[in-house]
Amino acid sequence: MGARLTVRKQALWTLGLVALALLLSACSSEATQDTLQPVGEVAKQQKALFVPVFWVAVGVFVIVQGGILYIAIRYRHRKGRERMPRQTHGNTRLEIGWTIAPAVVLAVVMVPTVSLIWELARPPAADALNITVEGYQWWWGFSYTDDDMVTDWDRPITIADTMVVPTGREVYLSLESVGGGAQDANGDPDFQVIHSFWVPELFGKQDVVPSQTNHILFSVDEPGTYEGQCAEFCGLQHALMKLEVVALEPDDWDAWVANQQTLPPGPTDPLAKQGEELFLNPLSDGRGACTACHAVGDAGGAAAPNLTHFADPTHTCFAGCNWATEDREALAAWLEDPGAQKLGAKMPDYGLSPDEIDALVAYLYSLT
């Protein structure tokens, strides 16, 4: 009997150590959307609330599971030892005790919780940068609505897929679900549906709800690129509705703003010029026009990503941020048949010839 117990104990220890090792390996993860490795202030506060509660939960877990295991082993029936246990029906004092004790623990936990709810809902500082976040099926658009962010052609700076922000400054996001009334090139309505805006290393999520404007107030001190994605199921390609936040040092930020406010110089290379022609004019044989949905500068529609500075280094990804902008082949494949890359993509297959695709790719890469 004694030997058997030792074997059992050894097995338990081994299991426990393996589990612990696995858990520890989880802490040093390669994950790029890790809420446990926060960078932004908000995400840090949220983690700081989660971690102590997690350890309280671990404490309760150990007590309860340990209790169950102890009782299960200590009071297990042993062969050949018939015994009728004492018939206890309850113990009111004990039961009131284990009603009150969790209540006290929970009350303590709720104090910092409520306090952080209100802190995160505070109004923004006067100098906060205002960005309107627009959720489409299935990509993100960003408009910079402050007065000093107007372009030469009198529109707010508007970009897609990557959101560029300065470090060390509060950013106030207004979340809007766009698309009501807008149509894609097939004439199908681009529905207003609910999305959720989430960049785990910077801030927890807020839903993007048609008919109301939600807000996120955040700041980030470290320059870098942070990944995020839509977190509320929003239809067919919910999985491929991603984004990146590019945080720039103040000097880089100023340069970026200045560049966004002016039109790119325009293509010089003949192939790219040919692409510009294709882009700005209706395609032959009534195949439609790029500018029906996409804009470059003041020319074009707003139902699809604004491409004015498509090749700017901060625009790292396209089409719901699923392909790297610098990946020339991915861009060509997208233009050839968007639906083949992303089933159900709202951009139709225009039947572009390989030459047309080459020209358009060259043009898009000239938009720095």
Added chain:
Amino acid sequence: MASLSVPASGRGLLRRPTANTGFWSWFTTVDHKKIGILYGMSAFVFFIIGGLEALLIRAQLYQPDGTLLNADQYNQIFTMHGITMIFLFVMPMSAAFFNYMIPLQIGARDVAFPRLNAYSFWVFLLGGLFLYSSPFLGGAPNGGWFGYAPNSTTDPSIGMTFYAIGLLITGIASTVGAVNLAVTVVNMRAPGMTLFRMPPFVWMGLVVQFLLVFSLPIITIALFQLLFDRRWDTAFFDPTRGGEPILWQHLFWLFGHPEVYILILPAFGIISEILPVFSRKPLFGYQFVVFSGIAIGFIGFGVWAHHMFAAGLGPVANTAFGITTAIIAIPTGIKIFNWMGTMYGGDIRFASPMLYAVGAVAMFVIGGLSGVTHAIVPSDYQQTDTYYIVAHFHYVIFGGAVFGIFAGLFYWWPKVFGRKLGEASGKVQFWLLLVGFNLAFGPMHILGLQGMIRREYTYPETLGLTFWNQMSTVGAFLIALSVLMFMVNAVRTQLKARGETIEDPWDARTLEWLTSSPPPAHNFDEIPTVHALDEFWHRKYVEDERTGRLVPAQAGASDESEPPHGGGHGSIHLPGPSYWPLVSGLGLPIMGYGVLYSWWLIGLGAVVVLVGFYGWALEPSVAEE
């Protein structure tokens, strides 16, 4: 009963069925035990289907950029997985247990409305089949079991219309079933069985029926609005025409959170039956367990917005619902501590039912603790809509409810079929299930915290989520293996030559074990008179007043002086079998297809329903002799 009899000769269309055995008797039965078995079998089939869907999901996510399923197929499959497991497996499986056990546990001959009971079952099954006809008619529901508008109202495929109609049909089944069982518990208890002598399983059953009756109307309204938005272009949830998308979320979760307790309280009841039996001690703090169940039922209606913390309800609402969410953990904790108290000092025999019951407690604790972290609102902004939530509710619904269901299956199998499921196989299956379950759902906590969102059909390798997804998939297939073992065990048990009937294999405590296994159609030859909680136990053992110890009762010492209730064999009237519940149920899916395709079909379905009700109303409840 003679006053009710109407000459049957006038109606030649459907002659009254008389057979109580044989294949066709299953279509006309109104016996709560047979209906319970029908419920259980159907629910188990849906469990297998929902499980296969889960395996497809896990196979797709085994590696980054999975290509087994495309976005469209994946969205349909995860939606059907959720709908199936909740509405077509756990709810009807609980109904199976309630149907079979409640009348036996309260010493009744049947439920209050036997034909309504049959109707409830057929409507559930037809609703399930209606939902599963959708993949063959243009596409399964694809907007998630939660069906958030406006995505669900604007999606161009036909699936979410099937969703709205299918859930309306199964909602009818649950509503009539709930009314029936609630009336049964309130009105049909054996003499002497006061409310506080009811077994805890009956108590939890009663709470669940009230939760159903109060929460189903809410989702019924929401589903009608969804159906009208989709089919007749109304604008309840259309923001471009003044509708309110958030309204759907309020209605859905105001139903959806009580629904969670509808799923878990039956398992709590089963656990509360099994722990005392296998510890050979009464339930510790019976009143506390009962009242905490009732408290959970009440508070369960006040926490719905914790599903919507990120929806932008504002800090006031988020604070209030954060606090109520924390509060509901208290009665839940009480149950866990009382279960530990029950086992403490007992003589615990770890037969299969006990293993599953203790496993359910242990796994539910994990789900409960991660549930408490949802009350930490700002941290929930990070966790909501990630795999952390998927992990949480699977620990509650699989770890709690499904382990509880397996406990119940092993515990009551000898009652229902007169033979025990294989014990050795049951134990191996338990450990396999425990390991597989934790391997499948444990890593999802980590995946969620590392930023994996729910309902995504693919993820890139660069997110660094591959390893835990692979572990999870391995775990899912271990679960499948374990369920397969159960099926083999069940088939082998049923095929075995019938040995000696085991009347009381677990030394049980409650009335269902007082009668033979399986019980006769009329349940009890003589309706028992109840003197105490755990009546059956007290007929077997008496407490020695000096030492507080139990000693076996003298054979034949119990209530011989009591007058018999319900009369002897000869005068027992049982409701006769009937076609009408099935006929009137058949009209509903016909009407459903009518809503999808043609007004004529709606009319036809309505006629079938009316004919069914007409025949039902004119049919005497007891067959002529």
